[in-house]
Amino acid sequence: MALLLNAEQRMLQASAREFLAGRSPVAALRALRDRRDTRGYDPQLWQDIAGLGWPAAALPETHGGLGVGFQGLGAVFEQLGRTLAATPLLSTVVLGGGLLTQAGHETQRDLWLPKIASGEALFALALEEAPRHDPAGVTLRAWRDAGHWWLEGDKQFVLDGHVADRLIVVARSSGAAGEEAGLSLFLVDPAAARVQIARTAVVDSRNAAHARFSRVQLGDDALIGAPDAAFAALDVVLDQARACLAAELLGVITEAFERTVAYLKSRVQFGVAIGSFQALQHRVARLHVEIELLRSSVAAALEAADTGQATAQLASLAKARASDLGERALNEAVQMHGGIGVTDELEIGLYLKRARVLQQSFGDGTFHRDRYARLRGF
Amino acid sequence: MSGGDAFRADTRQWLQANCPPSMREPLRSDEDMVWGGSRIAFHTEDQRVWFERMRERGWLVPAWPRAYGGGGLGPREQRILGEEMQALGCRQPQYNLGIWMLGPVLLEFGTEQQKLEHLVPMARGEIRWCQGFSEPNAGSDLASLRTAAVRDGDDFVITGQKIWTSHGDKADWMYALVRTDPQAKKQEGISFVLLDMKSPGVSVRPIELISGKSEFCETYFDAVRVPARNVVGGTNQGWRVAKRLLEHERAAMSTFTEGGAPTLDALATAKAYLAGAGPVWRDRLAASLMDQHAFSLTVRRMKEMQAAREDLAPVSAIMKLVQTEQEAAKYELLQQLMGQRGLTLDGEGYTTDEQAVCRLWLYTKSYTIAGGSSEIQLNIIARRVLGLPG
Numbered sequence: 001m002a003l004l005l006n007a008e009q010r011m012l013q014a015s016a017r018e019f020l021a022g023r024s025p026v027a028a029l030r031a032l033r034d035r036r037d038t039r040g041y042d043p044q045l046w047q048d049i050a051g052l053g054w055p056a057a058a059l060p061e062t063h064g065g066l067g068v069g070f071q072g073l074g075a076v077f078e079q080l081g082r083t084l085a086a087t088p089l090l091s092t093v094v095l096g097g098g099l100l101t102q103a104g105h106e107t108q109r110d111l112w113l114p115k116i117a118s119g120e121a122l123f124a125l126a127l128e129e130a131p132r133h134d135p136a137g138v139t140l141r142a143w144r145d146a147g148h149w150w151l152e153g154d155k156q157f158v159l160d161g162h163v164a165d166r167l168i169v170v171a172r173s174s175g176a177a178g179e180e181a182g183l184s185l186f187l188v189d190p191a192a193a194r195v196q197i198a199r200t201a202v203v204d205s206r207n208a209a210h211a212r213f214s215r216v217q218l219g220d221d222a223l224i225g226a227p228d229a230a231f232a233a234l235d236v237v238l239d240q241a242r243a244c245l246a247a248e249l250l251g252v253i254t255e256a257f258e259r260t261v262a263y264l265k266s267r268v269q270f271g272v273a274i275g276s277f278q279a280l281q282h283r284v285a286r287l288h289v290e291i292e293l294l295r296s297s298v299a300a301a302l303e304a305a306d307t308g309q310a311t312a313q314l315a316s317l318a319k320a321r322a323s324d325l326g327e328r329a330l331n332e333a334v335q336m337h338g339g340i341g342v343t344d345e346l347e348i349g350l351y352l353k354r355a356r357v358l359q360q361s362f363g364d365g366t367f368h369r370d371r372y373a374r375l376r377g378f
Numbered sequence: 379m380s381g382g383d384a385f386r387a388d389t390r391q392w393l394q395a396n397c398p399p400s401m402r403e404p405l406r407s408d409e410d411m412v413w414g415g416s417r418i419a420f421h422t423e424d425q426r427v428w429f430e431r432m433r434e435r436g437w438l439v440p441a442w443p444r445a446y447g448g449g450g451l452g453p454r455e456q457r458i459l460g461e462e463m464q465a466l467g468c469r470q471p472q473y474n475l476g477i478w479m480l481g482p483v484l485l486e487f488g489t490e491q492q493k494l495e496h497l498v499p500m501a502r503g504e505i506r507w508c509q510g511f512s513e514p515n516a517g518s519d520l521a522s523l524r525t526a527a528v529r530d531g532d533d534f535v536i537t538g539q540k541i542w543t544s545h546g547d548k549a550d551w552m553y554a555l556v557r558t559d560p561q562a563k564k565q566e567g568i569s570f571v572l573l574d575m576k577s578p579g580v581s582v583r584p585i586e587l588i589s590g591k592s593e594f595c596e597t598y599f600d601a602v603r604v605p606a607r608n609v610v611g612g613t614n615q616g617w618r619v620a621k622r623l624l625e626h627e628r629a630a631m632s633t634f635t636e637g638g639a640p641t642l643d644a645l646a647t648a649k650a651y652l653a654g655a656g657p658v659w660r661d662r663l664a665a666s667l668m669d670q671h672a673f674s675l676t677v678r679r680m681k682e683m684q685a686a687r688e689d690l691a692p693v694s695a696i697m698k699l700v701q702t703e704q705e706a707a708k709y710e711l712l713q714q715l716m717g718q719r720g721l722t723l724d725g726e727g728y729t730t731d732e733q734a735v736c737r738l739w740l741y742t743k744s745y746t747i748a749g750g751s752s753e754i755q756l757n758i759i760a761r762r763v764l765g766l767p768g
Contacts, residue, residue, distance in 0.1 A: 281760035296675040373664040
């Protein structure tokens, strides 16, 4: 294994970059926002992406996957970050496909994984209940009665929840909030009786739904994996998602940084390019340093997602650094652009907003420093 | 089995058979480091054995050609030797500033006679070198240096003062930058000379730092005669030699934590103080460890890029800055985490860790200044990597 991409992964990265630059530039996100698109993504774009095989990138080859692993998929996420392309890749493939691969039984996998790989089915993970990411804090209740499973409770910040064909709901079937034991996963049709989904527009012009489950009745085939024992699989898949989100943040940050450096070279004040001022030079030089450190951390987290070695520690390292740098680098990008930086016309603001949503998704810097400390034994 | 694999297997076997177990322990103090030179001192018999065995193989300087006493290893073999030594935790058998910095520039700019005269004894660990670059009025603006070298027959006569001469009091020879043309533009009147520290007119005075005794010295030259054949790279051509040497210095200062200098394990040291310190300190310690983790991953990535012959400049330019700032920040953190117990250099009733942390907190302040301050590193990144106007 290596931190650098192999030839095949490099080709995927180059084709993703070229495809997204032509097919989904930042203007496409702006257009979705301005026409108040109810889906929040472009189904035709998603079909084209499926045709390129991205949803299949990290799936097992036996289920139609490409076998380029998370390092390959991460290279795609970085490019998605560069153009802010709105796609259901994370929720459907990494979270939905990942949980089915980790915990689903044969019938569930055979039914859904090919549909995920082909782009036909969209998934969403219903996990969060509180303002801050807290996977063990789940309280949405699941219980058995009269030969059925029942769900009762509310979820929020369900990414792409309003367009998903299936939700995977994390529920507490035993134990108390805060315990890792006692969680179960359920496959739920959002069109089923007593499921309510409400779309929320989030600041990055993407979507995160509220979901309410009012005594929802489910068959045994809705259960994914063993009851009460979902945390292990959830933890693995969340780490894979964190690595991918860190890669997307790396793309968001790098693109905004390159635009900022270009602006410093072209913007003239006091008769010189403002990039000749040392006060600004040192600030961007420090951002360059942080980007290089982040790039190594993201590569290691993706490598670990593929090898299964030290996955948790490296995912937390990458997600913490990416979240913190996303905040700092985008604040700096806005500030260094000056007045135009706070206008809606300039695209930098869209990068700022996306970085802030990615920061909160599946744990910010404080969450992951706490987790990293625990993993290192203190 | 390919050639590289055979070399790896042989190297591992040889290291296992020949590196004494005590030479595989992490560096704990300066006494764990063997400094080469005429006054070489071994603190243990294992240090002598390890030094002599490595010297016999030419592996005090594995990369240099055999003709100059080196091991004659190619880049791939050097990398393998480095990896195998790191895997076993082998210490460097010898420390010598000359090997890291002067050797590579002599190989590039030196005459055949200079190479034979100076590389061979260095490869045998017989000569210890010090660096005479900075002056009281030429720090970050190094090219403004004023130590004068005036031609007189076959010699130059040198008068002036150098500062921050590491180990100047223990070195046999110095490589120095001197002004040979005071009329020329500042970078164009500088020469790079090699001088014997035993020459009449050389005097050295150690400098005491905020952390106590140090290896830094001031060196004075009072009409010191140096043969003109000791100029490297041509008279008034010294600046390009110096610039290359500073690149080697930056690279050497990027690898402190890989066995280049004594260092404390932050987590092991911190654990005893964490319980009473509260959650903010736990967060700060995690952040510090994560910084170090990201840096070590970046070292790994840079090595992979080097092996793949990719452009290293955007990464290599950050290494000295990050390594030195992280080391300094680590001791800042530990010193404060220790609270009142981190406030003594030699007080009775304090542990050696507590005293060491207090000393290293003060000493590592020099890391971000020596070898091109952090501000100079940021200038280099801004101008050479990001292409911002100078």
